[in-house]
Each structure stands twice: as C-alpha cells, then as structure tokens.
Amino acid sequence: DIQMTQSPSTLSASVGDRVTITCRASQSISTWLAWYQQKPGKAPKVLIYMASTLQGGVPSRFSGSGSGTEFTLTISSLQPDDFATYYCHQYESYPLTFGGGTKVEIK
Amino acid sequence: EVQLVESGGGLVQPGGSLRLSCAASGFTFSDHYMDWVRQAPGKGLEWVGRIRNKANSYSTEYAASVKGRFSISRDDSTNSLYLQMNSLKTDDTAVYFCTRWDVRVSKIDYWGQGTLVTVSS
Numbered sequence: 001d002i003q004m005t006q007s008p009s010t011l012s013a014s015v016g017d018r019v020t021i022t023c024r025a026s027q028s029i030s031t032w033l034a035w036y037q038q039k040p041g042k043a044p045k046v047l048i049y050m051a052s053t054l055q056g057g058v059p060s061r062f063s064g065s066g067s068g069t070e071f072t073l074t075i076s077s078l079q080p081d082d083f084a085t086y087y088c089h090q091y092e093s094y095p096l097t098f099g100g101g102t103k104v105e106i107k
Numbered sequence: 108e109v110q111l112v113e114s115g116g117g118l119v120q121p122g123g124s125l126r127l128s129c130a131a132s133g134f135t136f137s138d139h140y141m142d143w144v145r146q147a148p149g150k151g152l153e154w155v156g157r158i159r160n161k162a163n164s165y166s167t168e169y170a171a172s173v174k175g176r177f178s179i180s181r182d183d184s185t186n187s188l189y190l191q192m193n194s195l196k197t198d199d200t201a202v203y204f205c206t207r208w209d210v211r212v213s214k215i216d217y218w219g220q221g222t223l224v225t226v227s228s
Contacts, residue, residue: 032213034213036152043218043219043221044218046216049212049213050212050213053212055214055216089152091213091214094168095154095169095170095171098151
C-alpha cells in the first residue's frame with residue numbers, strides 16, 4: 001500500500017500568513033494526488049486534483065505543486081474561512097489512501 | 108444539483124451486520140464510479156472501496172481492512188449505492204460518506220453528508 005505522510009499535523013497561523021502543507025508518498029504516484037479541505041461536522045471538499053489543478057470555484061490563493069513523491073499545498077494569504085483540516089489523497093493505485101491530515105489553527 | 112444522501116447508519120453489536128444506502132440525484136448515476144469513504148470519530152479519512160460503472164462490469168475494489176466483510180453494490184435503475192457490512196468490529200465505528208468519482212479528471216468531486224455507524228456492545 002502507498003503510505004501518505006502529511007506534515008505538519010497541526011499548524012498555527014494568522015490571517016494573511018502564507019501557509020505550506022507537505023505530503024510525501026511512500027512511492028512515486030506521478031501527479032495522481034488531490035487535496036481536500038474539511039471543516040468540523042462537514043464533508044470534505046476538493047480543492048486541488050492532479051496535484052496542481054484548481055477545482056472550479058476554489059479561491060486562487062490555494063495552489064498545489066509536486067510530482068513523484070513530494071507534494072505541497074500552499075495558501076498564499078490565509079483567510080478566516082481557511083481554518084480547517086486538510087488531507088492529501090493518492091489515487092495512483094489501490095487501495096486509495098489519504099494522508100493523516102493537517103489542522104490549520106488560529107494563532 | 109448533485110446530491111448524495113446516505114442512510115442506514117445506527118448502533119450495531121460487534122459481529123453484526125448493517126446495510127448503508129446512498130440515494131444519488133442531479134447527475135447520470137450510471138456513468139460514474141462510486142466510492143465509500145469513512146472517518147472514525149476524531150480521526151482522518153479512510154477509503155473503504157469503489158464500484159465501477161456498467162461499462163467496467165460493476166467491478167469493485169476494497170481496502171484491506173474491510174475486504175471479505177464489506178460488499179459494495181449499486182442499482183442504476185434507482186440511482187442507489189449500497190454498502191453491506193458484515194462481521195462488524197468496534198474499529199468500524201465511523202461516519203461513512205458516499206462519494207462520486209469523476210473518471211474524466213480523476214477526483215472525488217462530490218460527497219454526501221455522511222451516516223454514523225457505531226459498533227458497540
């Protein structure tokens with residue numbers, strides 16, 4: 001199985017900060033990676049797919065990059081609505097797997 | 108508008124069975140692969156399994172943790188997705204989400220609101 005390791009697990013930041021979350025795959029997944037945002041009590045929402053393609057309707061402050069085993073999700077200027085938990089998700093091979101999540105908290 | 112509405116969750120004893128349903132609307136259900144994803148209380152997301160469409164023989168894939176105990180099926184005539192869960196364990200306690208997989212661009216693009224399954228004596 002492909003293991004997805006996210007870091008950090010928790011991140012404290014202020015509104016306006018630039019935030020970067022890293023996801024590492026245990027083997028190459030090319031660009032078969034998505035990023036999801038989840039708020040408490042809600043279903044996740046896709047932000048980025050194919051490692052760097054922004055989902056329609058998602059603000060342009062979100063961006064994704066990487067290929068192979070190293071990926072990043074960047075929020076260029078953190079907004080109040082962005083405080084949530086973020087998950088990476090590989091779909092290169094079965095079983096599909098998620099990272100452990102990164103909780104972005106208010107500093 | 109795409110909607111996915113899960114039902115069938117509840118309290119079940121270890122070793123018991125439960126069948127979850129997902130009612131889909133707002134899109135051509137028969138065209139899409141469908142996945143189940145779960146989330147234990149306070150924990151991260153775990154992919155449970157997938158069922159492909161008729162063009163791909165309704166074939167299925169499962170996570171190792173549920174293989175042989177869980178079974179995914181679908182009824183395209185009623186736009187319904189199912190998850191049959193047998194031999195339930197306490198570790199299966201989670202919110203179960205029905206999700207739609209977009210084959211064209213490779214992503215889970217829609218999620219239901221989830222249904223809670225609690226396995227406890």
